[in-house]
Amino acid sequence: MSVTPGGDVERSPAATEGTPGPDGRPALEVVDVRRGMFGAQDGGDTSGYGGLVVPVVLPGPSERPYGGWFDEAVDVLAELLDASGTGYAAAVESVVVDRGELTLHVRREHLLEVSRHLRDDPDLRFELSLGVSGVHYPNETGRELHAVHHLCSVTHGRRLRVETTAPDDDPHVPSVTSVYPGADWHERETWDFFGLVFDGHPALARIEMPDDWPGHPQRKDYPLGGIPVEYKGATVPPPDQRRSYS
Amino acid sequence: MGLEEAPSGFLLTTVENLVGYFRKGSLWPVTFGLACCAIEMMASGAPRYDLSRIGMEVFRASPRQADLMIVAGRVSQKMAPIVRQVYDQMSEPKWVLSMGVCASSGGMFNNYAIVQGVDHVVPVDIYLPGCPPRPEMLINAILALHDQIQREPLGVNRREAAAAAEAAALEAAPTHHMTGLLR
Amino acid sequence: MSPARSTASGPSATGHVVDDDTTGVPSFEASGGDWSTIAEEAARLGEERIVVNMGPQHPSTHGVLRLMLEIDGETVTEARAGIGYLHTGIEKNMEFRTWTQGVTFCTRMDYVAPLFQEAAYCLAVEKLLGITDDVPERATTIRVLLMELNRITSHLVCLATGGNELGATTIMTVGFTAREELLKVLELITGLRMNHAFIRPGGVAQDLPAGAVGEVRAALRSVRTYVRQLEDLMLANPILKLRTQGVGYLGLAGCMALAITGPVLRSTGLPYDVRKANPYCGYETYDFDVPVRSEADSWSRIGLRMEEIHQSARIVEQACDRLEAMGPGPVMVADKKVAWPAQLALGTDGMGNSAEHIREIMGTSMEALIHHFKLVTEGFRVPAGQVFQTVEHPRGELGVHLVSDGGTRPYRAHFRDPSFNNLQAVSVMCEGGQVADVVVSVASLDPVLGGVDR
Numbered sequence: 075m076s077v078t079p080g081g082d083v084e085r086s087p088a089a090t091e092g093t094p095g096p097d098g099r100p101a102l103e104v105v106d107v108r109r110g111m112f113g114a115q116d117g118g119d120t121s122g123y124g125g126l127v128v129p130v131v132l133p134g135p136s137e138r139p140y141g142g143w144f145d146e147a148v149d150v151l152a153e154l155l156d157a158s159g160t161g162y163a164a165a166v167e168s169v170v171v172d173r174g175e176l177t178l179h180v181r182r183e184h185l186l187e188v189s190r191h192l193r194d195d196p197d198l199r200f201e202l203s204l205g206v207s208g209v210h211y212p213n214e215t216g217r218e219l220h221a222v223h224h225l226c227s228v229t230h231g232r233r234l235r236v237e238t239t240a241p242d243d244d245p246h247v248p249s250v251t252s253v254y255p256g257a258d259w260h261e262r263e264t265w266d267f268f269g270l271v272f273d274g275h276p277a278l279a280r281i282e283m284p285d286d287w288p289g290h291p292q293r294k295d296y297p298l299g300g301i302p303v304e305y306k307g308a309t310v311p312p313p314d315q316r317r318s319y320s
Numbered sequence: 321m322g323l324e325e326a327p328s329g330f331l332l333t334t335v336e337n338l339v340g341y342f343r344k345g346s347l348w349p350v351t352f353g354l355a356c357c358a359i360e361m362m363a364s365g366a367p368r369y370d371l372s373r374i375g376m377e378v379f380r381a382s383p384r385q386a387d388l389m390i391v392a393g394r395v396s397q398k399m400a401p402i403v404r405q406v407y408d409q410m411s412e413p414k415w416v417l418s419m420g421v422c423a424s425s426g427g428m429f430n431n432y433a434i435v436q437g438v439d440h441v442v443p444v445d446i447y448l449p450g451c452p453p454r455p456e457m458l459i460n461a462i463l464a465l466h467d468q469i470q471r472e473p474l475g476v477n478r479r480e481a482a483a484a485a486e487a488a489a490l491e492a493a494p495t496h497h498m499t500g501l502l503r
Numbered sequence: 504m505s506p507a508r509s510t511a512s513g514p515s516a517t518g519h520v521v522d523d524d525t526t527g528v529p530s531f532e533a534s535g536g537d538w539s540t541i542a543e544e545a546a547r548l549g550e551e552r553i554v555v556n557m558g559p560q561h562p563s564t565h566g567v568l569r570l571m572l573e574i575d576g577e578t579v580t581e582a583r584a585g586i587g588y589l590h591t592g593i594e595k596n597m598e599f600r601t602w603t604q605g606v607t608f609c610t611r612m613d614y615v616a617p618l619f620q621e622a623a624y625c626l627a628v629e630k631l632l633g634i635t636d637d638v639p640e641r642a643t644t645i646r647v648l649l650m651e652l653n654r655i656t657s658h659l660v661c662l663a664t665g666g667n668e669l670g671a672t673t674i675m676t677v678g679f680t681a682r683e684e685l686l687k688v689l690e691l692i693t694g695l696r697m698n699h700a701f702i703r704p705g706g707v708a709q710d711l712p713a714g715a716v717g718e719v720r721a722a723l724r725s726v727r728t729y730v731r732q733l734e735d736l737m738l739a740n741p742i743l744k745l746r747t748q749g750v751g752y753l754g755l756a757g758c759m760a761l762a763i764t765g766p767v768l769r770s771t772g773l774p775y776d777v778r779k780a781n782p783y784c785g786y787e788t789y790d791f792d793v794p795v796r797s798e799a800d801s802w803s804r805i806g807l808r809m810e811e812i813h814q815s816a817r818i819v820e821q822a823c824d825r826l827e828a829m830g831p832g833p834v835m836v837a838d839k840k841v842a843w844p845a846q847l848a849l850g851t852d853g854m855g856n857s858a859e860h861i862r863e864i865m866g867t868s869m870e871a872l873i874h875h876f877k878l879v880t881e882g883f884r885v886p887a888g889q890v891f892q893t894v895e896h897p898r899g900e901l902g903v904h905l906v907s908d909g910g911t912r913p914y915r916a917h918f919r920d921p922s923f924n925n926l927q928a929v930s931v932m933c934e935g936g937q938v939a940d941v942v943v944s945v946a947s948l949d950p951v952l953g954g955v956d957r
Contacts, residue, residue, distance in 0.1 A: 130887060130909055177889075204902050204919050224904065256761040257762075259926075281586060306495065314599050355591075356611060359697065360697070362679065368680055428611075433592035
C-alpha cells in the first residue's frame with residue numbers, strides 16, 4: 075500500500091495476499107480512504123486540513139505464533155484441508171489475530187468445506203453458529219460485501235470468526251445452512267439488509283423488511299431515510315445529512 | 321321553564337352530555353402493544369397502577385369489541401397497514417391514543433424503517449410524550465381523553481366544531497415559521 | 504462459485520419487476536426458492552387446506568409476532584413465523600451516532616432486558632478501545648448488580664405474560680407486582696424504569712445514590728415473597744402442568760442445530776451459560792449455579808426460570824456485599840475523553856454543564872475549550888478493527904459484532920439477538936401439536952419482538 079502525494083492510495087497486492095509489506099510489518103487491509111476533514115468538500119478550504127489523506131485500515135494478517143489455542147486450531151484445520159485435497163492456502167486467505175480474537179478469512183468457494191471441518195472435527199468442534207453479520211465496505215474494490223460468521227465451541231469453550239467476501243457485482247456466497255441449520259434466519263437477514271445472496275439456502279426471502287421493499291437498507295449506499303425535523307423556526311436534518319467530522 | 325320548576329327526582333342535562341358521560345365510562349381499549357410502551361401499558365393494567373380503578377382494565381383482544389386503540393410503540397413500515405386494518409375493524413365511535421414519542425412523531429428512530437408518526441396512518445385524538453411514558457402518564461392521558469369524550473359535541477355541533485378546528489389549523493403558523501426559544 | 508447456484512436457489516420473492524404497462528410503478532413478483540412447489544400444492548389442496556393467520560395483532564403472541572399455521576382439525580401440521588413488524592433500523596441508526604450515543608439506541612432493542620444490550624455493547628466498545636482492564640471495579644460490580652436485577656424482572660415478565668396468555672391473570676398480576684418492586688430500585692439507580700442508557704463505554708453513568716444498596720436488599724426481600732407466591736401458584740398447579748408438560752419439546756440435538764441458547768437449551772440438560780463458559784464482568788468470581796432440567800418441555804422451562812431468579816438474587820446479594828465493602832470510588836475510566844458525558848455537573852435548570860464548569864473551561868484554558876468542543880461535537884475515536892462480544896441474556900446468548908473504521912461512530916453494529924435466533928424453533932416445537940399448544944410453546948421461548956426485529 076502506498077500513498078502518493080496526489081492523495082491516491084494504491085492497494086498493493088500485499089494487502090490481500092497476506093504477505094508482509096515493504097517495511098517488514100504485516101500489511102493492513104485497506105477498506106477506505108478518508109480525505110479532508112470537517113466534511114467540507116465543496117467550498118474553499120480554510121482549515122488547512124483539506125488535503126489530509128488517511129487510509130482506513132483494518133488489522134492485517136498475523137504472523138505465527140498466533141498465541142493460545144489459535145495455532146493448534148489453525149494447524150488442525152490446515153491438516154484437514156490439505157488432506158481433503160483443497161489445500162489450506164487455497165481455502166484460507168489469511169489469519170488475523172486482533173484483540174484476542176481469531177479471524178479466518180476464507181475464500182467463498184471453500185466456505186462450506188471449512189465450516190464442515192470446523193463443526194465435525196473433534197479437535198475443533200465449533201458446533202454452535204452464532205449467526206451471520208454482513209458488513210459493506212463500498213470502497214474495498216472486489217471485496218465490497220463481507221459475510222462474517224461467528225462460531226462457538228461449547229466443547230472447548232472457544233470462539234472464532236470466519237469472514238468471507240464477495241464483490242458487489244457478484245454478491246454470492248454459499249449458504250452454511252446445510253452445516254448450521256440455525257444460520258437460516260441470519261442469512262435471510264443478511265440478504266435482506268445487504269443483498270448478499272446465499273447460494274443453497276432453502277428459502278432466501280426477506281425477513282425484516284416487507285417483501286416488496288426496494289433495496290437493501292443497511293448497505294452504505296442506502297441512505298438512512300430520515301426526514302428533516304422542523305421546530306420553532308429551526309430545521310434539523312436527519313443524522314446522515316448533518317455535517318460529519320470524521 | 322327553569323330548572324326549579326322540574327319535579328323532584330329528575331336531573332336535567334343535554335343529550336351530548338349524557339352520551340359523553342356514558343361513552344367515557346365504558347371505554348374499552350384494544351390490546352395493541354407494539355414495543356417498549358406496551359410493557360408500560362401492561363404495567364398500567366397491573367395492580368400497582370391499576371387501570372381498573374377508572375374502569376379500563378378490560379383490554380379487548382378483538383378490535384371489533386373495542387373503542388380505544390392505544391398505539392403503544394414504534395410503528396414500522398411493515399406494521400403500518402396492520403395498524404390501519406385494526407383501526408378500520410373497530411366500530412364507531414372510536415378513539416386513538418398515540419403513546420410515546422415513536423408513535424407520535426417517530427422519535428429517535430428517524431430512519432427508513434419507522435413511520436414518522438402514527439397520524440400518517442390513523443387519526444390521533446391524543447398524543448402522549450415520553451420514551452416510554454410512565455404508567456401514571458398513560459393514566460393521565462386516558463383521563464384527559466375521558467374529558468375530551470365527555471365534552472364531545474354531536475350532530476350539527478360536531479360538524480361545526482370540526483369546521484372551526486380545521487379553520488384554526490389553517491390559520492395557525494406552521495412550526496417552521498414559529499420563532500423564539502427552542503423550548 | 505458453489506455448484507448449487509441456480510435459479511432454484513436464488514432469492515425468493517424479492518425482485519421488483521417494472522412492467523411496461525404500469526410505467527414505472529414497481530410490480531412485485533414472487534418467484535424462486537420453494538415458491539413454485541408452494542403454489543402447486545396450494546392449487547392441488549384447494550379448500551382442504553386451512554391456514555390460520557395468528558398475529559401480528561394477537562394478544563397471545565408476545566408482541567407483534569405473526570404465525571402462519573396450517574391446521575388439520577386441531578392439529579398444527581405446519582407452522583411458520585413471520586417477523587419484521589417491529590423492525591426499527593436501530594443498527595443503521597447507530598452508524599450515524601457516536602460510540603457513547605449508541606447505548607441509547609441499543610438499549611431499546613430488547614426492551615424487557617435493556618441493560619444486557621447496554622452491557623454487551625459497552626464491553627465490545629471497551630474491547631475495541633483496549634480498555635477492558637481499566638474499567639473500575641466498582642463500575643463492573645454495578646453492572647453485574649443491574650444486569651442480575653434486570654434478569655429477574657425479565658424472567659418475571661416471561662412468567663407473567665406466559666401465564667396471562669394461558670388465561671391465568673393472577674400469575675400476571677403477581678409477576679408484574681414483583682417486577683414493580685425491582686423497577687423502583689432500577690429507577691432509583693438509573694433514573695428510568697426502562698431503556699436506561701446507564702451503562703456507558705468505560706463504566707457507568709453515575710455512582711449509586713445514597714442508600715441504594717439498602718433499597719436493593721429490601722426490594723429483593725419483597726420479590727422473594729412474590730416469587731414464593733408464584734411458585735405456590737404455579738409449580739403444583741394441575742391445570743398448568745397439563746397445559747405445559749410435554750409441550751414445546753426441543754431436545755439437545757435440535758437446540759444445537761438451531762443454535763438455541765439460554766433457558767431453552769438448559770432445559771435439555773446442557774449447562775451452557777456464557778457467564779460460566781466465557782466470563783465477562785468478573786462473573787467467574789461470583790458464587791452461583793447454572794440450573795438445568797432434562798425434560799426439555801415448556802413445564803421445565805417455567806421451573807428453570809424460577810430457579811434462575813433465585814440464582815440471580817444470590818449474585819445481587821454478593822454484588823451488594825462487595826459494593827458495601829469497597830466503599831466509594833470511581834465508576835468511569837480515568838480517560839476523560841471516553842468518560843464524557845458521565846457525571847456531568849448539571850446547571851440549575853437541569854440541562855448542560857454547570858456555570859462554574861463552563862466558567863472554568865472558558866476562562867482558564869483555550870485547549871480545554873477546543874477539546875470540549877471536539878468531544879461534544881464528534882466524540883472519541885476508536886481504533887479500526889472488529890470485535891464480537893457475547894453476554895448471557897435472559898433469553899440466551901446475546902452477541903454484539905462491532906466494526907470500527909477508526910472514526911467517531913461505529914462503522915457497523917450488529918446484534919445477534921437470542922430471541923431472533925430462538926424463534927426459529929417455533930416450527931419444530933409447534934408442528935404436530937395442538938393449536939392451543941402454540942401459545943404455550945411461544946411463551947416458553949419468551950421472544951421479545953423488539954429484540955427479534957431490532
